[in-house]
Each structure stands twice: as structure tokens, then as C-alpha cells.
Amino acid sequence: MNQRQSSVSPVPAPPPADAASVLTALQSCSHPDPSLRVPAEELIKSWEGSEEAGYFSSLLTAIGDVSGVPCHLRLLAAILAKNAVPAIWGRSRSDEEVDGGGGDSNGSAAVAEDSVDPDTARRSAQRTAERSAARSSLPRLLLSEPDDRIALHLRLATANAALFDYPSRWPTLLSDLASVSESLERAPAIRVRCAKAVRDVLCALRHRKLIVKDGGPGGVRTLLALRRMAAGMAEERRRTQEAVVPAFGPLGARTWERARNFMTGGPGWEIDGALCGTYLKACGELLxxxxxxxxxxxxxxxxxxxxGLFLRETKSFFAAVPPDVAAAAAAGTWTCLADKAHRAALNCCTAAIECCPTLFAPHFPLCLRTAADAILELDRSTLGQIPVKRLAAQARFVRAALYCQQYDPNAPKGGFGGVGMGMFPPEMMVMLGQGGRIVPPPQALSPPPPNGAGGEKKPGDPAVAGAKEAVGALLGPELRPRLVEALVTKYLRLTLAELEEWDVDPEGRFQSDEAERTMAASGSEPEMPRHCGGIVLTAMMAREREGVGDALLALASTYQRAPPEDADGMLNREACYHALEICRGGLSPEKFSFADWWRGELLALLGARLTTEGHPAPMRAMQARAVKAVHAFGRKIPEEDFGAAFQSVAALLGAPDLVTSLVAARCLHSLALLFLNSKVDGAEGRMTAVRENSVPALGNAFALANRVSSDECLKASLTLVSGLVEANGTSMGHCLPAVAEQLPPLWERAGDSVPVHSCLIAVLNHLVMKLGYPAAENAQVQGVLFPLLDYCTDVTVPHRAETLLEDGLKLWLVVMVTSRLETMGQSLRRMLPRLEAVLRSGMEAHLSLQVLQFYSILLGPGVVESVGDVVRGLLVQCMSCIHNDYTGDERRRSAGAVVTSDSGERENEEMTDDNDQQQPPGQSATGESPGAGGTLKDAVGALSFMEALLQLSPPVGYAVCTPALSEAVRTMLRKPLPLPLVEALYGALGRLLWNRPAALDEMLGDDPDRPKKVASLVRTWLRLLLRPVFLAALDRTVATTVFMERKGAALSLCAVVCHSAETAASLGSDVAKFTEALKRNEDESNPDVEALVEAACGTSRKLVGDGPLGDAARRSVDMLKGDPLLTTSLHEALDNVRRAVEQAGASSMPS
Incomplete structure (x- = not known):
């Protein structure tokens, strides 16, 4: 059976799932023996994707058998049940539809009973019964489960089921759970569990996503279908909201009823506190x-x-505990519950600002002042004791308040209503096109109707005016400086624990600082008080740029005058400079000049020689902050000062304080590459300064590498070395011996560390790319280079192959392009067995095939012949991803693909937005295929390899490439393929047809529609070739490359036409017309062979950078100069086609 047939063969149905077989599979899944565990895992996956019922109910049976099934197996069953709900419930056509019970949310019509075969109807009825039973079993198990971990997953499974069945098939779910949470007959833990389940269900419904799993013909939907779909989505959301909205009033009333008893410490305060916090979370989802x-x-x-009143009473984390609670020695429990309720209330207020600011306006001033007081009254010594989640909730609330358009005291009249920017309700979203973009319709930009929950901005509304006054007061001259000072000196300031770590574990302090910087840059959930302070400060700066900037500069000026021996003042000064970095984008250039700051203070700070023994940690932290300021404001350093800045930071690589040295390494790497290839004024002068100071910087970087012990810190120093080599290029040649001398000790130290090996690869990559074969031929470099390649490409070590193989193959590729056989041929030949092992593994095939391509150029096509069977199978495997039949979801993602129908008349030319990356059929966003086989990247790489091999050695290429190429051509005739794949496929096919014009006839064999399919392929090819390439009009190299591709295709098509009279009769005139137009272009531009070769070799130069090329480049040039597709005249080919057409016409005339 060939590859395509195997790739589309149906997966055999799994054995029926019952309670005993599922329990046995669960037991095997937890077994340490892979021979037992892996088959059980595969069986469970097949059950989850099966159309047969029984799997889910068997999981619930195992969960409910508390006495007969061990707890760890019941937990596994609960997790699997939770994960299986979307797969089992979310069929493309609901089971009720198949039974004739109604349409789906997309408005598709029900399927008539007589149109469904009996087996499908049976499976549908069984699944419907299983889902109905699950709706009864899940709440029962939730109430009776003794283990809280299992109960958590049961709650989530219930929420997942509600996505599909609430409210139409499970209308009483929320009311049933809410009634249990209020039932005094139930145990407190069960009541809280049900309240949490209410919150989980509401959270799932709020974030519900409607996914369109099926497309129309070719994956394209008509505008009418889109409108119906949007209407169906809006109707589905409307029904859900109608079901949940009536629950808000009673839920809110119960929330504050519980809160009153909890705050007074009345009877049952503990259960009331837990319910209050949970109800508040539910209200936050429902609001x-x-x-x-x-x-x-x-x-x-x-x-x-x-x-607002509740937030006021609980604004302090150490709020006053009720007397009865304190007497009962339960103050810790009360404080914890109060904190959770306070956070939930803050999140509710944040949601109210975003979705109904007008209704919240009367209560907003008190809440905002409470949040401000919490910041102002917070004691620095207790900041570390407060949960970060509480600080994060406060920061989000203040940010939402300052970003709200309704509450902006400086906003113009009119504008949006209750819906702020980026806050359109879900039902107003309309899906347009195939890219999955969500765009608000025009009516969403108009104010909401009167009396809506969002509320419109009524002229002269006193509540909204009061909210504006509250924001104005917060940012006013009285409160603004105090807030800025509190944020800087409490939130941003280094703590005593961090200063202690600075001395005790400097490498750990640097790694923590790096993690903080990464999290702050990513915008992830705040995990430190410093991030929370930065969020509030940034929001204040965005709303009141000038005032907050003035306050921050005044504060910095105050602490700038603090004497060095004042540790407290030094720490506040460091925090002020951190705040300047955070707010650098909003500082007024008229009031803040980095050039003046650099010359007046930072240069002196960087030049100070501080020791770990003679200078306290705050002073050294101040120097490290000065380095960070240079890093943050690097682009604002004047050109005349850039060299001094680079030199000063490079000197700090050798500072006694290790944290400062590592921060300097990070800064210097940024400065070295900041203006590389930049076109801004002064970029060349700055890069000259970098190169002039790189030699001492390299020495200090290697010295720093020898000082550190952790992998992450070693990575920082090696990253700097890599960046310096990249920035210097060929000018680094005189430093090659010094750099090479440092590599063997680093290789010996690397051990099994993935980060260190990755950094060594980067160093060697840039070294060889920039310096060419002199670097690759250096004995000390080779002493590390080939052992490193051997280590990184060892596919027998799975973890290593997954993390290092790609980078290792890229380095190998650079070595191949820059190598000379007389000096490196033996070393390269010794690597051939490793290349064969990589090819056999099928991993990173697009890169391993490229390495093999350069081996065939250097050593001859016999290298490919020696592994012909391996390469043949790998090419088939790489192309397997295009043979799988589409599912509906894959058809939807294939918009923009080229369709080659039997009639040869269809092609989808729909263009998408530049930001919408087209997904190939059956591929994920990362290019992974859902089934076995290669990826789109592998398929394109395989086709590029076929084209190169057919050019290098047509006989070897034909023997190795024909199976994969033939199957790909047949697949292209029956289904649409992504455009990059089609272009690569025609490139390889053109090479094959030039050397073997009858190849298409051989591929299609005895197919009765062969002439029609050949015509379809040729006409689609011509349409692709005639597409305008806009860059060709701007770039001469691109224009030459496009001409080469078109000329090669024209000559190959001419060969096909001349070979077959039948083809000449049907396609000869089209090919002749295309060739004639191309010939006129050639006559006008008159490109010579040298220009064509130079354009063809441009990719090699881009690959290796600035260094001198090796033998592969020279042989590629010789091969291209002798390429018949470049040297053959279009005049001759056109004459041959015209004669073939005339002969075909004459032979077809009646005698």
C-alpha cells in the first residue's frame, strides 16, 4: 500500500467501552512500564474520538465507585471526563439534530430521519442517552464526592457540559446548584462547592466561543451564510443571557446578606465568608x-x-477582626476570607467600569478613594506580607478607572456610550472572512440605547460628573505627588530580602531580575508588588502625562541629592530611576533630557569603582540601575557619547559585584546590536564605536563566563560574545585566535546543559557566518565545532534532539556552505553516518535535506545514491501531509489555496489581509499536521530538495524523487493546496519535465482523463506564472530571479508540447503565447548568464553573511553556468513549439 493510501485509510474502531475495560485502561495508564502504559493511553484517545457511546458513562461509574476504585484512579477518571466533554459533546451536528430534534447554533437545518442510516441513528440515540444520564450523574457525584481534588474536576466537567446543554437541555442547572449552596441541611463544604460550581458555569458561559467547524465548497462561505451564522451566534448568546440574567438580582442580595454576617462575626461567619467570596466571583462573571x-x-x-462600603471596611489586609472571632482564635481564617472577598469585590468593580460605567458612577468615587488610600496608607514593612493577588486586583481596578473614557475629566463631550474601546459585547461581534478576524459592525460604534444596563452618557449626569471629579482629584496636584511617591518608594523599591540576596546569591538575584523583566515585558499577570506599582504608574502617566511626569522628576531630583552613605535615600533613588525607565515613553522631552542625565550623573555612576567589601549593596544596586538606564534609553544616547557609554558598560563586565557585571552583559549585548543594519542618522558612527571597543569587551565577556557557575548566567555572557561577533563581522578576523582559544574550556564545561549548548551554537554560527572558512578551519574551533554538531544531532537522545537538533542542523548548514574540501573534507565525510541517522528519524526534514543537498554539491550526487532508499522514504513522508482528506475545519482554513480541478478552470484567488497567515490544509498554526507525516514546512523543503537534485543529477533525481513527486501531482489534481506548496511543486515538476517530457504521462498512466488532467495542470501553472510580482518592479535581483523561474518553466512546457502531439494540439498555442511574451522581455532586458547566476546565488550569501564562501559556492556557480534552463535560447524553444503545433494541426485535419 502506498503512502497516500495509508495516510487516508480509516482508523480501526476501538473495542466497546464499558466500566471494566475503562477501569483496566485507567490502571494501565498509571503503570510505569511503557509497554502497558502507551497502548492504554492510545486506547483512551480512540475512545474519546469514537462515535460510539459508553466511554464517558464508564468514567463516571469509576468516579462514583468510592470504595472499589483507588483515589488516584478516580482522580484520573475525573480529569479525563473533564477533558472529554468538548470532544464528546461538541459534534459538528448535534445528536438531537440527527434525531430530528432541532437545529444547531449556526442555524443549519435538522437532518430528516429518513436521510440517516440506521447505524448512525443508533449511535446518535446512544450518545443522546449518555449525555442525558451524565446531566443527572454529574451533580450527584459533585454532592457526594469526598475528595476535593476530584470535586474540582467534576465542577469543571459540569461547566464544560453547560457550554453545550445550558439552557436548552439543562435549564435547571444553575438554580439547582444555587439552591444547594443555600441549603442549611447540607454540609458547609458541599454548599461552598456548589457555589463554586455556579461560578465555574458562569465563567464558562461568559467566555463561550462558537467555532464553525465546516465550510462551504473550497472552504469558502457566502455572505448570506455568514449573515445567517452571525445571526445564529447572536441568538444563541441572547438565549443564554436571558436564562442567566434573572439570577443576578437574587445572587447579589445573597452576597451582601452573607457579607453582613461575616463582617460582624455572627454565627456561621466562616461559611458565610466563604460563600460571600464565591458569590462575588460569580457576580463578577455574570455582570x-x-x-x-x-x-x-x-x-x-x-x-x-x-x-464601595465593603471595600472600605476591608481595604486594609490587616482589617479589624470582629471581637467574637478574635476571641475564638480564628483571626487568621477570618483575615484570609476577608482578603478573598475584597479581591472578588475589586474585580466586580473593575468589570462594572468596563461594561456599565454609568451605573457604577454613583459608587465609583468611594471605591477609587479606597484603592488610593490602600496605596497611600500601606506600610512598606508589611508590603511583603500582603498577597500579590490583592495588589494585582487593586492595580487592575485603578488602571480600568484611569482608562475609562466615561470618567476622563478631559474627554470631549459626546463620544462612545457605555461601551468603551475594546469592550464590545460578544453578541455584537461578527466574523468576517476566513481569517477568523472579529470585527465590530458599524452599529457597534453608535451609543447604546437609552436605559440600557451599560448606560448612555447623559448630558449633565451628576453621577458621571462625580466620577470625573474623583479621577481628577486622584491626578490632581494634591494627591498626585503622594501617589507617585508611594508607588515608587513602596512598590518599586528593592526589599531587604532582595538586598540580602544581592550579597549572598548574586547569580540568583540576576536570574530573578531577568525573570521580572521578562514578565513585565510580556504583560502577563503580575506576580510581584513591583509589577503592580508599574501598572498603576503607567496608567497614571497615560491619563495625566505632564503632571505625573513632573511629580516623578521632582521626586527623582529630591533623592538625587541624598548622600551616598544614606542607604535609605540610595534605595529610593534607585526606585526613582526604575520609574523613569517604566515611564520613559511619556516623559516630556522639554523637561527630561537623557543626554543631560547621562553627562551629569550616569557617566560618573558607571565609572565608579565599587567593591563588594567596601561599598554597601544599595550603592552597588544604584550602579546596576544606571546600567539598566543606559539599556532602556540606549537609542537616546547622543552619537558623540555612544562610544563612552559602550566603553563604560564594557568595563563593568569586570566589576567585583557579579550582579552589576551580568546586568552590564545584558546591556552591552543590546547596545552592540541596537544600530546594526539601521538606517537612522548616526547609526554608522555608533557601530564604529562598537567595533572599536569590542576587543576589551570580548575579553571581559569571556572572563565573566569563567566567574559564573549557573547555566543561565553563563548563557548571558555567551550571548554577549555571540552579539559582539555578529556586530563586528569580518572586522573581528584579527580576534579569531583569541576567541577560538576560549571555546574548548567552554565546551568541556557545557556538560548536558541545553542553554549552554544553545549559546555555543549561536557563537559558532555567528563566528563562521561572519568570518567564513578561516573560522571553520581554525583547529581550536574545529575541536569544538564537530563534537558540538555530533552532540546536538544525536537523535537517539529524544530530549536533546527536540531542543538542539534544529539549531545544530542550521550550524551544520553554515559549515557546509563555508567549507573547503582540501582542509575539511575528511571531517565532513565523517559526519555522513550521523546525517543518515537524522534522515532516517524524519526530524527537521526541511533542514536535513538541505544539508544533504550541499553534501551532494560538494561530494557529488553519489552521496544521495548511497542513502537513496532512506531519502526516497523521507520525501514520501514529508509530502504525506498534503494527501490527507480535509475535515470541515481544515477546509475552512484552506482559503487562499490553489484549486486545480479536472476542468482546469477553477482557482481561488481570494487574497487575505497581510496579518492573516494562511494555514495549509490539515495544519495547525505551528505547521503541525494533525495526523502522521510531515508538515507544510517539510513538504516545501522536500520539493526544493527535489528541484535541486534533479538539476544536479537528473538520473539520480528521477530515481529518488519520482514516487513522492508523482503522488503529489495526483493529489494536486483532486484537492486544493496552499500556494507556497503549489509553487514549490511546479518548480520540481519543471525540472523533471525538462529532462523527461513524458513524465506527466507516466505519472497519470492509463487514466482515461489523462489529457484533461494534463491540460488542467499546465493551465494552472501558466496562471501562476503570469501573476504579477510587485517586488520585481522595485528590486532588480527579484526581477531577475522571477525571470529565471519563468524561463525554466517555459522551456519545460515547451519540451512537453514538443513531446506529445496531443498536448501540442490542446496546449501548444497557450505555451507559445507565454514563451513569446517571455522572449520579448528577454530581448528588452538582455540579461547575461553572470547576472542570472549572481541572482541565483543570492540565497547562499544571505545564508552565510559576510565571510568568504567555500567550495560549495564555487561549484554552485559552475553548475548554474552550465544549467540548460539558463543557457538554452527561448528563440529555439519557441520555434520548436510552433512547428509542433503546426504538425499537430495538420495531423488532426481530415484526409
């Missing part, structure tokens, strides 16, 4: 849906009213 639906403004107002 956006209520506001979006409208019509519940009274309930929303009644809920938001007590929120």
Missing part, C-alpha cells in the same frame, strides 16, 4: 453578561451600591 443584555439596571445598581 458583563447582564450589562450586555440590558434591562437589569435596578439589580445592577442594588448590587454595586454596597460594594
Amino acid at each position: 458583563p453578561m447582564v450589562a450586555s443584555h440590558g434591562g437589569a439596571s435596578d439589580d445592577v445598581g442594588a448590587f454595586l451600591g454596597p460594594a
Whole structure:
């Protein structure tokens, strides 16, 4: 059976799932023996994807058998049940449809009973019964489960089921759970569990996503279908909101009822505190849906009213504990519950600002002042004791308040209503096109209707005016400086624990600092008080840029005058400079000049020689902050000062303080590459300064590498070495011996560290790329280079292959392009067995085939012949991803693909937005295929290899490439393929047809539609060749490359036409017309062979950078100069085609 047939063969159905077989599989899944565990895991996956019922109910049976099934197996069953709900519930056509019970959310019509075969109807009825039983079993198990971990996954499984069945098939779910949470007959733990389940269900419904799994013909939907789909989505959301909105009023009333008893420490305060916090979380999930639906403004107002008072009473983490609670020695429990409720209330207020600011406006001033007081009154010594989640909730609330358009005291009249920018309710979203983009319709930009929950901006609304005054007061001259000072000196300041770590574990301090910097840059959830302070400070700067900037500069000026021996003042000064980095984008250039700051203070700070023994940690931290300031403001360093800055930071690589040295390494790497290839004024002068100071910097970087012990810190120093080599290019040649001398000790030290090996690869990559074969031929470099390649490409070590193989193959490729056989031929030949092992593994095939391609150029096509069977199988494997039949979801993603139909008349030319990356059929966003086989990247790489091999040695290429290429051509005739794949496929096919014009006839064999399919392939090819390439009009090299491709295709098509009279009769005139137009272009531009060769070799130069090329480049040039597709005249080919057409016409005339 060939590859295509195997790739589309149906997967055999798994054995029936019952309670005993599922329990046996669960036991095997936890077994340490892979021979037992892996088959069980595969069986469970097959059950989850099966159309047969029984798997889910068997999982629930195992979960419910508390006495008969061990706890760890029941936990595994609960996790699998939770994960299986979307796969089992989310069929493309619901089981109720198949039974004739109604349409789906997309508005598709029900399937008539007589159109469904009996087996499908049986499976559908069984699944429907299983889902119905699950709706009864899940709540029962949730109430009776003794283990909280298992109960958590049961809650989530219930929430997942609600996505599909609430409210239409499970209308009483929320009311049933809520009634249990209020039932005094139930145990407190069960009541809280049900309240949490309510919150989980509401969270799932709020973030519900409707996924369109099927497309129309060719994956394209008509505008009418899109409108129906959007209407179906809106109707589905409307029904869900109508079901949940009535629950908001009672839920809010119960929340504050529980809160009153909890705050006074009355009987049952512990259960009331837990329920209060959980109810507040549920209200936070429900509030956006209520506001979006409208019509519940009274309930929303009644809920938001007590929120400010509750926040006021619990604003301090160490709030006053009720006397009865304190007497019962339960103050810790009460404080914990109060903190959770406070955070939940803050999140509710944040949601109210975003979705219903007008309704929240009367209560907003008290909440905002409470949040500000919490920042102002916070004691620095207790900041570390407060949960970061609480600080993060405060920061999000203040940020939402300052970004709200309704509350902006300087906003113009009119504008948006209750819906802020980026806060459109879900039902107003309309899906347009195939890229999955969500765009608000025009009506979303108009103010909301009167009396809606979001509330419109009423002229002269006193509540909104009061909210504006509150924001104005927060940013006013009285409160603004105090807030800025509190944020800087409490949140941003280094703690005593961090200063202690600075001395005790400097490498750990640097790694923590690096992690903080990465998290802050990514915008992830705050995990430190410093991030929370930065969020509030950035929001203040965005709303009141000038005032906050003035306050920050005044504060920095105050602490700038603190004497060096004042540790407290030094720490506050360091925090001020950190704040300047955070707010650097909003500082007024008229009031803040980095050039003046650099010359007046930072240069002196960098030049100070501080020791670990003679200078306290705050002073050394101040110097490290000065380095970070240079890093942050690097582009603002004046050109005349850039060399001094680079030199000063490079000197600090050898500072006694290790944290400062590592921070300097990070800064110097940024400065070295900041203006590389830049076109801004002064970029060349700055890069000259970098190169002039790189030699001492390299020495200090290697010295730093010898000082550190951890892998991450060694990575920082090696990254700097790599960056310096990249920045210097060929000018680094005189430093090659010094750099090479340092590599063997680093290789010996690397051990099994993935980060260190990755950095060594980067260093060698840039070294060989920039210096060419002199670097690759250096004995000390080779002493590390080939052992490193051997280590990184060892596919027998799975973890190593997954992390290092790609980088190792790229380095190998650079070595191949820069090598000379007389000096490196023996070393390269010794690597051939390793290359064969990589090819056999099929990993990173697009790179391993490229390495093999350069081996065939250097050593001859016999290298490919020696591994012909391996390469033949790998090419088939790489192309297997295009043979799989599409699912509906894959058809949807294939918009923009080229369709080659039997008639040869269809091609989807729909273009997408530049930001919408087309997904190939059956591929994920990362290019992974859902089934076995290669990826799109592998397939394109395989086709490029075929084209090169057919050019280098047509006989070897034909023997190795024909199976994969033939199957790909047949696949292209029956299904649409992505454009990059089609272009690569025609490139390889053109090479084959030039040397073997009858290849298409051989591929299609005795197919009765062969003439029609050949015509389809040729006409699609011509349409692709005639597409305009806009870059060709701007870049001469691109224009030459495009001409080469078109000329090669024209000559190959001419060969096909001349070979077959049948083809000449049907396609000869089209080919002649294309060739004639190309010939006129050639006559006008008159490109010579040298220009064509130079354009063809441009990719090699881009690959290796600036260094001198090796033998592969020279042989590539010789091969291209003798390429018939470059040297053959189009005049001759055109004459031959015309004669073939005339002869075909004459032979077809009646005698």
C-alpha cells in the first residue's frame, strides 16, 4: 500500500467501552512500564474520538465507585471526563439534530430521519442517552464526592457540559446548584462547592466561543451564510443571557446578606465568608453578561451600591477582626476570607467600569478613594506580607478607572456610550472572512440605547460628573505627588530580602531580575508588588502625562541629592530611576533630557569603582540601575557619547559585584546590536564605536563566563560574545585566535546543559557566518565545532534532539556552505553516518535535506545514491501531509489555496489581509499536521530538495524523487493546496519535465482523463506564472530571479508540447503565447548568464553573511553556468513549439 493510501485509510474502531475495560485502561495508564502504559493511553484517545457511546458513562461509574476504585484512579477518571466533554459533546451536528430534534447554533437545518442510516441513528440515540444520564450523574457525584481534588474536576466537567446543554437541555442547572449552596441541611463544604460550581458555569458561559467547524465548497462561505451564522451566534448568546440574567438580582442580595454576617462575626461567619467570596466571583462573571443584555439596571445598581462600603471596611489586609472571632482564635481564617472577598469585590468593580460605567458612577468615587488610600496608607514593612493577588486586583481596578473614557475629566463631550474601546459585547461581534478576524459592525460604534444596563452618557449626569471629579482629584496636584511617591518608594523599591540576596546569591538575584523583566515585558499577570506599582504608574502617566511626569522628576531630583552613605535615600533613588525607565515613553522631552542625565550623573555612576567589601549593596544596586538606564534609553544616547557609554558598560563586565557585571552583559549585548543594519542618522558612527571597543569587551565577556557557575548566567555572557561577533563581522578576523582559544574550556564545561549548548551554537554560527572558512578551519574551533554538531544531532537522545537538533542542523548548514574540501573534507565525510541517522528519524526534514543537498554539491550526487532508499522514504513522508482528506475545519482554513480541478478552470484567488497567515490544509498554526507525516514546512523543503537534485543529477533525481513527486501531482489534481506548496511543486515538476517530457504521462498512466488532467495542470501553472510580482518592479535581483523561474518553466512546457502531439494540439498555442511574451522581455532586458547566476546565488550569501564562501559556492556557480534552463535560447524553444503545433494541426485535419 502506498503512502497516500495509508495516510487516508480509516482508523480501526476501538473495542466497546464499558466500566471494566475503562477501569483496566485507567490502571494501565498509571503503570510505569511503557509497554502497558502507551497502548492504554492510545486506547483512551480512540475512545474519546469514537462515535460510539459508553466511554464517558464508564468514567463516571469509576468516579462514583468510592470504595472499589483507588483515589488516584478516580482522580484520573475525573480529569479525563473533564477533558472529554468538548470532544464528546461538541459534534459538528448535534445528536438531537440527527434525531430530528432541532437545529444547531449556526442555524443549519435538522437532518430528516429518513436521510440517516440506521447505524448512525443508533449511535446518535446512544450518545443522546449518555449525555442525558451524565446531566443527572454529574451533580450527584459533585454532592457526594469526598475528595476535593476530584470535586474540582467534576465542577469543571459540569461547566464544560453547560457550554453545550445550558439552557436548552439543562435549564435547571444553575438554580439547582444555587439552591444547594443555600441549603442549611447540607454540609458547609458541599454548599461552598456548589457555589463554586455556579461560578465555574458562569465563567464558562461568559467566555463561550462558537467555532464553525465546516465550510462551504473550497472552504469558502457566502455572505448570506455568514449573515445567517452571525445571526445564529447572536441568538444563541441572547438565549443564554436571558436564562442567566434573572439570577443576578437574587445572587447579589445573597452576597451582601452573607457579607453582613461575616463582617460582624455572627454565627456561621466562616461559611458565610466563604460563600460571600464565591458569590462575588460569580457576580463578577455574570455582570458583563447582564450589562450586555440590558434591562437589569435596578439589580445592577442594588448590587454595586454596597460594594464601595465593603471595600472600605476591608481595604486594609490587616482589617479589624470582629471581637467574637478574635476571641475564638480564628483571626487568621477570618483575615484570609476577608482578603478573598475584597479581591472578588475589586474585580466586580473593575468589570462594572468596563461594561456599565454609568451605573457604577454613583459608587465609583468611594471605591477609587479606597484603592488610593490602600496605596497611600500601606506600610512598606508589611508590603511583603500582603498577597500579590490583592495588589494585582487593586492595580487592575485603578488602571480600568484611569482608562475609562466615561470618567476622563478631559474627554470631549459626546463620544462612545457605555461601551468603551475594546469592550464590545460578544453578541455584537461578527466574523468576517476566513481569517477568523472579529470585527465590530458599524452599529457597534453608535451609543447604546437609552436605559440600557451599560448606560448612555447623559448630558449633565451628576453621577458621571462625580466620577470625573474623583479621577481628577486622584491626578490632581494634591494627591498626585503622594501617589507617585508611594508607588515608587513602596512598590518599586528593592526589599531587604532582595538586598540580602544581592550579597549572598548574586547569580540568583540576576536570574530573578531577568525573570521580572521578562514578565513585565510580556504583560502577563503580575506576580510581584513591583509589577503592580508599574501598572498603576503607567496608567497614571497615560491619563495625566505632564503632571505625573513632573511629580516623578521632582521626586527623582529630591533623592538625587541624598548622600551616598544614606542607604535609605540610595534605595529610593534607585526606585526613582526604575520609574523613569517604566515611564520613559511619556516623559516630556522639554523637561527630561537623557543626554543631560547621562553627562551629569550616569557617566560618573558607571565609572565608579565599587567593591563588594567596601561599598554597601544599595550603592552597588544604584550602579546596576544606571546600567539598566543606559539599556532602556540606549537609542537616546547622543552619537558623540555612544562610544563612552559602550566603553563604560564594557568595563563593568569586570566589576567585583557579579550582579552589576551580568546586568552590564545584558546591556552591552543590546547596545552592540541596537544600530546594526539601521538606517537612522548616526547609526554608522555608533557601530564604529562598537567595533572599536569590542576587543576589551570580548575579553571581559569571556572572563565573566569563567566567574559564573549557573547555566543561565553563563548563557548571558555567551550571548554577549555571540552579539559582539555578529556586530563586528569580518572586522573581528584579527580576534579569531583569541576567541577560538576560549571555546574548548567552554565546551568541556557545557556538560548536558541545553542553554549552554544553545549559546555555543549561536557563537559558532555567528563566528563562521561572519568570518567564513578561516573560522571553520581554525583547529581550536574545529575541536569544538564537530563534537558540538555530533552532540546536538544525536537523535537517539529524544530530549536533546527536540531542543538542539534544529539549531545544530542550521550550524551544520553554515559549515557546509563555508567549507573547503582540501582542509575539511575528511571531517565532513565523517559526519555522513550521523546525517543518515537524522534522515532516517524524519526530524527537521526541511533542514536535513538541505544539508544533504550541499553534501551532494560538494561530494557529488553519489552521496544521495548511497542513502537513496532512506531519502526516497523521507520525501514520501514529508509530502504525506498534503494527501490527507480535509475535515470541515481544515477546509475552512484552506482559503487562499490553489484549486486545480479536472476542468482546469477553477482557482481561488481570494487574497487575505497581510496579518492573516494562511494555514495549509490539515495544519495547525505551528505547521503541525494533525495526523502522521510531515508538515507544510517539510513538504516545501522536500520539493526544493527535489528541484535541486534533479538539476544536479537528473538520473539520480528521477530515481529518488519520482514516487513522492508523482503522488503529489495526483493529489494536486483532486484537492486544493496552499500556494507556497503549489509553487514549490511546479518548480520540481519543471525540472523533471525538462529532462523527461513524458513524465506527466507516466505519472497519470492509463487514466482515461489523462489529457484533461494534463491540460488542467499546465493551465494552472501558466496562471501562476503570469501573476504579477510587485517586488520585481522595485528590486532588480527579484526581477531577475522571477525571470529565471519563468524561463525554466517555459522551456519545460515547451519540451512537453514538443513531446506529445496531443498536448501540442490542446496546449501548444497557450505555451507559445507565454514563451513569446517571455522572449520579448528577454530581448528588452538582455540579461547575461553572470547576472542570472549572481541572482541565483543570492540565497547562499544571505545564508552565510559576510565571510568568504567555500567550495560549495564555487561549484554552485559552475553548475548554474552550465544549467540548460539558463543557457538554452527561448528563440529555439519557441520555434520548436510552433512547428509542433503546426504538425499537430495538420495531423488532426481530415484526409
